[in-house]
Structures are given as C-alpha cells and as structure tokens.
Amino acid sequence: MSGSDHGAKMLHKIINVTVRDVRFPTSLEQHGSDAMHTDPDYSVAYVLVDTDSGLKGFGFTFTLGKGTEIGKIYSEKLMSAFSLHNRSLHSLTALLKCTSQLFITCVGCFFSLPEDQMLKEGYPAYTTSCAWLGYSDQQLQQLCTDALDNGWTKFKVKVGADLEDDKRRCRLIRQMIGPSNTLMIDANQRWDVAEAICWVSSLAEFKPLWIEEPTSPDDILGHAAISKALAPFGIGVATGEQCHNRVMFKQFLQASALQFLQIDSCRLGSVNENLAVLLMAHKFKVPVCPHAGGVGLCELVQHLILFDYICVSASLHNRMCEYVDHLHEHFTSPVVIRNAHYMPPKDPGYSCEMLELSVKRHSYPEGEVWKLHMKK
Ligand SMILES: C[C@H](O)[C@@H](O)[C@@H](O)[C@H](O)C(=O)O
C-alpha cells in the first residue's frame, strides 16, 4: 500500500478494485523458454485497490500468458467474495487469519541489526538470463561473456529437450565460467524418474550444483528417489516454483526429496504461506534459493529472502536468489542488483506497483503493444 495520508483517524475505505490482464510478448525473442514452455509471454493478473483516502494497494500473480484471463477472473471472484467494496482496511487487518490470502504484507519492517551486512553487500544472486532453451549458442556465449564481466558467478542453464544439445550447451557454459563458478541445470518437469536419473548422470561431468524440477512437481517420492540416486555425483535436487502450499513443502522436506528449496512469492499465495515454508526449511536445515524472474517475481521475493537471512537462517551457505534480467523497468521500485547481489529495497511496501503507462500499453488484448502485434 502507498498513499499520502496514513493518519490514524482515516478509515481508508475501499472504493474501487480492478484487475487487469497485462502481458509482455517475451516469446518473440524466446526469453523465458524452457523444455516444457517453448513460447511463454510473461504476464500478470494485476490488482489495484483504491481507497477514499488516496491510499492505494497493488498486487499480482504471475502467468505465462495464455490463461491470464482465468487469473483475472479468479482475482475478481476472490475480491468480491470478501465484499471489499466499502470496507475499511482496518476491518480486513483485524481478521488477518481469514483475509491473509488477500494480503501481501510488507516484511521490510522486520529488519534489524544484521541488516548492516545486507546493506553493504546485498544478498547473493544467480542468473538465468544467459541460457534460456530457445537461445542460440552464439547468444549464450555473448550473454555469458557480458554476465561474467558484470560480476556474475552463478549460472543456470535450461536442459531437458535433447541430451546432445544439453551436453553441448553445458560444456560451453562450463568452459566459459571455469571450474570455480557455479552451474545449475533446470529441466522444468520434463522427465520421468528413471529418465531424470539417467539424463542427469550423463551431465554430471559438468558439475551442476543442482538439477531443478527433474520430474512432475507433485511427485514427492519421485524427487526423493532422484535425490538419492544423484547424491553420489554431488548433485542436489531443487524444486518449488510450482509448489503451491506449505503442506506440499512439508512432505518434500520430510521425505528428503529436495536439497534446495525454491519458494515462489506468487505461487504460494500470500506472504504468510511463504513465511511458514521458510521456517520449515530452517528446521530441516535445507537452504532456500527462491524462484524469481517472470514479471515482478524478483521485486517480491527479495523481501522474503532478506527476511529469511535476517530473521530465520542467518546463513548464506549454499544460498542464492534467482535473478532474470527482464521487465524490471515496468515497476515503480525495480530491484537493484549490484555485483550480482540484490541490494535491500529502500522504498516502503512490497515493490509490486507497476507503472500505469506500462500497464496500459501491455493490457491484453486492447493495449497498443498487442494491437500492433496482432496486426503483424
Ligand atoms: C517458463 C519460465 O520461464 C520458467 O522456465 C522459469 O520460471 C524457470 O523455471 C526458472 O527457474 O526461472
């Protein structure tokens, strides 16, 4: 929330709630492509709340384009189920247990003294921007050279469509980044369990730290089997970007089915659910390495991972937050990356307000960007 009047006497009554379908044509250049999603258009169902005091609220959930209209309808239904119109903000916060799904609370207020280290150095990040599956080898090389020049040391490569291609791409990246930098691979659920073990074993020579989403994200025992089989190679299993609640994460942790836990700020629905997962990961001594990228996921998750470091884990061992270098310019408080680290956000709120002009231009299907695109 942001606005001019935070006076205690104001009721801040909600007078308007709108949901917009906002899409970016990222598929045109194959940004975001992987073995399962070959043409994603990064998009959001974006919610705006107006109050009578001028205070405004913003929130969104991320999608890959097609079907954003379903997210929009769902958001509208949720808002109307809570009869938001004419309600005061106080009446919602007083019932936080019931309304937490609606809230994306600012966690910045928890920052305390360890904060100093984060303010100086920031939180370590890795990049996925160099090696989307649809990029050519030449593009891979160029982006990797630029990333190395900009201080990146941790790189994720998309795999899973063709083993020989994967070997060539991993070899290329490993040669460029050298033995001491970190390589991760991500198959986006492409394989069955046995296939995953076999395929990843063939890529073990490139020393990936983890294989991400090797199989169906709901197959907890399958992930456990893959984890066990790959442990001798020193390759961990990472998953979580499709994991939709804390109960799923609890079982992944209980079954030793993941070695790197990837919360997703939107998928888990509300800050509260994310915090529960951070606490469980700490109990099980599993590092949290959030999923980010998309539209605004970096903006949101930076708050959660700083909270994790400052208030829960106090450790950076084997921890890093994903970074993807797209679409930040559409936010009023974009993430700040310095020397491959997320610098703590200084603006109040959850960094989820988009620029009105961007929303207008990319509204689907009526925005000018889409009108132009459809004419072609
Ligand atoms: C379709 C998307 O770009 C995914 O490929 C992406 O979220 C990915 O799995 C990631 O880990 O960043």
Ligand SMILES: [Mg+2]
């Ligand atoms: Mg992934």
